[in-house]
Amino acid sequence: MMTVEDVKRTDRGPALMLANEAVVRGALEADVKVVAFYPGSPVSEILDTFGEVLDHFQDYKMQIAANEKVALETVAGASMAGMRSFTSMKSVGMNVASDSMFSIGYTGLNAGCVCLIADDPYAHSSQSEQDGRYFGEAAYVPMLEPSTAQEALDMTKWAFEVSEKFKTLVIIRTTTRVNHQRGMVDLGKLDRKPFKKKKWKDVKGQYFTVGPVARRLKGELLDKTAKIKKDFKTSEFNKVVPGKGSVGVLTAGVCFLHTKEAMDNLELDLPVFKLGTLFPLPEEKLADFIRPLSTLIVIEELTPYLETRLAALAQTINPSLNIIGKRSGHFSEMLEYNVPIVEKVLAEVTDKKVSLDYDAVLRKAEKLKEILPERPPIFCPGCPHRGTIWAFRQALQQLRIRDNIVFNNDIGCYSMAFLPPNEFSDSMLAMGASLGVSAGMELALEDKVIAMVGDSTLYHAALPGIVNLIHHNSNVTLFVLDNSVTAMTGQQFNPNSPYDAGGHPARKINMEKMFEALGSDKIVIIDPYETRDCIGSIKEAIEADGFNVIISRRECALYGDREKKKRGDKIIPSENVKDTCKGIYACVREFYCPAITIDESDAKMVIQRDLCDGCLECRQVCPVDAPRHVEVKK
Amino acid sequence: MSSKDTFNIMFAGVGGQGLMLLSAILGKAAVDTGLKVKTGEQHGLSQRQGSIYVHFRIGDPISPLIPYGKADMMIAMEATEALRYVEYLKEDGVVIMSNRIMPSVTETKNVALDKEKKTKYLTVDQIVERLEQVTKNVVLLDSLALAIQAGNARTENSVLVGATVACADFPIPAEEVRKAVLALVPPKTVQANSRAFDLGREAGRVCLET
Numbered sequence: 001m002m003t004v005e006d007v008k009r010t011d012r013g014p015a016l017m018l019a020n021e022a023v024v025r026g027a028l029e030a031d032v033k034v035v036a037f038y039p040g041s042p043v044s045e046i047l048d049t050f051g052e053v054l055d056h057f058q059d060y061k062m063q064i065a066a067n068e069k070v071a072l073e074t075v076a077g078a079s080m081a082g083m084r085s086f087t088s089m090k091s092v093g094m095n096v097a098s099d100s101m102f103s104i105g106y107t108g109l110n111a112g113c114v115c116l117i118a119d120d121p122y123a124h125s126s127q128s129e130q131d132g133r134y135f136g137e138a139a140y141v142p143m144l145e146p147s148t149a150q151e152a153l154d155m156t157k158w159a160f161e162v163s164e165k166f167k168t169l170v171i172i173r174t175t176t177r178v179n180h181q182r183g184m185v186d187l188g189k190l191d192r193k194p195f196k197k198k199k200w201k202d203v204k205g206q207y208f209t210v211g212p213v214a215r216r217l218k219g220e221l222l223d224k225t226a227k228i229k230k231d232f233k234t235s236e237f238n239k240v241v242p243g244k245g246s247v248g249v250l251t252a253g254v255c256f257l258h259t260k261e262a263m264d265n266l267e268l269d270l271p272v273f274k275l276g277t278l279f280p281l282p283e284e285k286l287a288d289f290i291r292p293l294s295t296l297i298v299i300e301e302l303t304p305y306l307e308t309r310l311a312a313l314a315q316t317i318n319p320s321l322n323i324i325g326k327r328s329g330h331f332s333e334m335l336e337y338n339v340p341i342v343e344k345v346l347a348e349v350t351d352k353k354v355s356l357d358y359d360a361v362l363r364k365a366e367k368l369k370e371i372l373p374e375r376p377p378i379f380c381p382g383c384p385h386r387g388t389i390w391a392f393r394q395a396l397q398q399l400r401i402r403d404n405i406v407f408n409n410d411i412g413c414y415s416m417a418f419l420p421p422n423e424f425s426d427s428m429l430a431m432g433a434s435l436g437v438s439a440g441m442e443l444a445l446e447d448k449v450i451a452m453v454g455d456s457t458l459y460h461a462a463l464p465g466i467v468n469l470i471h472h473n474s475n476v477t478l479f480v481l482d483n484s485v486t487a488m489t490g491q492q493f494n495p496n497s498p499y500d501a502g503g504h505p506a507r508k509i510n511m512e513k514m515f516e517a518l519g520s521d522k523i524v525i526i527d528p529y530e531t532r533d534c535i536g537s538i539k540e541a542i543e544a545d546g547f548n549v550i551i552s553r554r555e556c557a558l559y560g561d562r563e564k565k566k567r568g569d570k571i572i573p574s575e576n577v578k579d580t581c582k583g584i585y586a587c588v589r590e591f592y593c594p595a596i597t598i599d600e601s602d603a604k605m606v607i608q609r610d611l612c613d614g615c616l617e618c619r620q621v622c623p624v625d626a627p628r629h630v631e632v633k634k
Numbered sequence: 635m636s637s638k639d640t641f642n643i644m645f646a647g648v649g650g651q652g653l654m655l656l657s658a659i660l661g662k663a664a665v666d667t668g669l670k671v672k673t674g675e676q677h678g679l680s681q682r683q684g685s686i687y688v689h690f691r692i693g694d695p696i697s698p699l700i701p702y703g704k705a706d707m708m709i710a711m712e713a714t715e716a717l718r719y720v721e722y723l724k725e726d727g728v729v730i731m732s733n734r735i736m737p738s739v740t741e742t743k744n745v746a747l748d749k750e751k752k753t754k755y756l757t758v759d760q761i762v763e764r765l766e767q768v769t770k771n772v773v774l775l776d777s778l779a780l781a782i783q784a785g786n787a788r789t790e791n792s793v794l795v796g797a798t799v800a801c802a803d804f805p806i807p808a809e810e811v812r813k814a815v816l817a818l819v820p821p822k823t824v825q826a827n828s829r830a831f832d833l834g835r836e837a838g839r840v841c842l843e844t
Contacts, residue, residue: 016665018675042677124676181698182661182673254698261696339701361703365721368764371756372717373741375648380682413681420740488681558682588746592739594683598746600754605746611650611683611736 026156040090136279237276382557382613387528435465521546796834
């Protein structure tokens with residue numbers, strides 16, 4: 001796409017870029033040399049963009065890491081070795097990486113090292129509305145927050161400077177609405193230096209922390225933090241937008257944009273403190289801002305991170321300051337904000353009338369939409385998970401044990417098993433958690449314990465849980481859905497692929513040999529496209545004692561279709577043979593394939609050819625084998 | 635300039651229909667004209683046939699999200715998706731929509747399992763009737779038929795883009811939009827896309843003038 005071309009441009013000037021692409025551009029302008037990532041929404045496009053331009057630049061190294069902790073350690077290692085490095089991860093990715101991140105805070109680093117973490121208010125594509133802003137303060141690692149694509153680029157470059165000056169990791173914190181915002185960006189100078197390995201003796205430092213060393217480093221860390229705070233006081237990213245009156249606003253990130261637009265709509269001219277550094281906070285500058293105010297409106301999504309700190313600051317600076325925020329009941333700690341939400345509060349506090357009766361608009365829309373059918377998230381046409389989960393449920397039904405099992409699901413497209421038509425999953429917490437949860441349930445329950453992970457989740461965080469189960473002689477059956485790629489985030493490669501970033505060759509881990517070496521009692525491989533045949537194998541694996549693994553192997557349909565297109569293979573769609581079809585609707589009831597619809601004239605199922613992937617899983621589900629491939633004209 | 639001089643377009647469609655390309659085309663056209671653009675896009679989970687949208691703002695936008703009731707235009711590649719985001723549509727705004735309906739699986743289930751066969755799929759007429767309670771400016775296009783007429787069934791998006799320039803307030807000059815379309819579609823399909831653009835433009839003109 002055109003924006004990747006913009007990432008490569010050597011001239012300076014305006015470009016329309018996704019903020020995630022602007023981050024890549026910023027890191028490239030800062031001459032980043034090593035990048036490593038595990039994909040996750042809303043930052044997957046950072047990984048994808050770096051991968052797409054890897055061969056164009058050929059002057060930085062990139063790896064798709066097994067998980068976010070490995071990715072952070074990889075870029076930390078490169079920084080210790082004197083190379084500028086960068087990683088990004090979604091909110092919960094930092095939970096995995098934070099073990100090392102806290103130590104990195106103490107040891108410090110060498111060359112510029114930047115980590116972007118993206119929170120997801122509204123939990124668009126995450127398991128929680130986690131507020132990652134506390135990581136900076138908790139680990140004494142500086143944290144910045146941009147509002148726009150331009151700031152995302154500028155802050156990324158600046159983060160490298162801060163990192164290098166203070167020999168510290170720097171975190172950039174974003175939210176989904178910043179990452180997936182496309183806006184105008186002024187490209188800066190792209191001055192890439194060739195990649196050249198260094199010698200440890202030329203760059204070496206000491207990077208360990210424990211006991212007395214940790215205590216010494218902690219003291220140094222506090223001094224370092226004080227110095228960074230002083231620097232941040234004068235940063236252009238902490239700016240006051242002047243205004244009139246004694247009511248002021250403090251905000252950051254995307255909320256700054258909602259606030260500015262809401263003020264425009266209300267023709268308001270309040271002074272606004274636009275915060276760019278979440279940690280350390282520029283307290284002196286904030287104190288100067290709140291000193292003359294009667295009321296401070298704090299506009300931030302999720303927890304009252306800024307509000308709490310400003311309330312503490314106001315106690316000494318301006319004790320009578322009236323703070324409008326979450327604790328006053330004006331704003332919610334839930335979901336994401338937008339212009340109407342901010343405008344309503346600003347209007348109320350300043351006694352103005354909103355520019356439009358948004359509530360009336362929403363009420364009317366809700367009424368108009370009453371006839372609208374839901375379009376719930378479902379598996380794509382051709383998705384192998386559809387067949388695996390169907391066969392799994394058939395096996396339980398045939399064994400008559402549906403009510404005597406517990407099914408611990410994990411993170412991936414297959415998480416959708418908890419939605420209709422399956423509505424089938426007893427737990428789903430975090431990457432690889434199904435194994436640990438299964439260990440506890442197996443101790444505490446009479447029922448058969450069954451877990452499920454995808455190939456990417458397997459190598460990301462499930463391995464310790466698997467080793468633990470095998471070591472403890474657990475009776476747990478594990479499904480591994482091997483679809484070749486990390487499907488949900490955009491089909492990136494993982495240790496189960498013979499490729500790495502940019503399609504470069506890598507070594508594929510041999511899954512069955514690994515399970516064998518670990519001591520699994522039974523390993524069966526099934527093909528979910530041969531859906532009916534899977535049932536018997538699944539029954540055996542569930543019934544047998546021990547740690548049994550069912551590897552359901554078939555590539556992700558989106559990935560597979562792209563590969564087919566590259567090879568020039570045609571996708572042959574299927575049709576429902578209406579003379580054979582008895583209107584049993586097993587395909588409709590139990591399968592939820594978007595290519596399957598009903599012909600209202602005869603009430604028979606009809607397959608939408610332009611959507612159909614030709615997998616024929618529906619034929620496997622059909623008691624009378626009505627679906628078949630269309631005949632291809634020779 | 636302020637956000638009030640911004641022309642807001644809400645894109646709606648179903649995953650796999652090429653909404654992101656459509657947004658890229660108008661983005662290029664606007665930038666090449668010297669206009670500023672800001673979008674709020676939905677990338678989320680990789681999945682086909684889900685409901686998707688793009689908030690697309692031209693002029694001097696500030697927030698990436700269009701406030702409710704302030705979209706000057708809605709471009710819907712699938713009819714039910716036009717109604718799904720109706721809260722963003724301005725009173726008397728313009729809706730450019732395909733008459734194509736891709737039924738959701740839950741609707742199919744309801745239709746199939748109704749023993750009396752009384753449950754029917756939602757129709758385009760029902761949707762348009764609802765949209766017309768917000769605006770009379772609904773441009774309903776048989777985008778597939780026009781695409782086939784243009785010589786390539788896969789040029790439906792160009793039909794819809796063509797109709798946008800028939801709208802009097804549309805801020806990007808028609809020829810810039812056409813140039814962007816032709817620059818971003820596969821080279822082999824340039825002629826068909828150009829015809830599709832014209833057919834969409836003409837259909838939009840007829841509809842908005844009457």
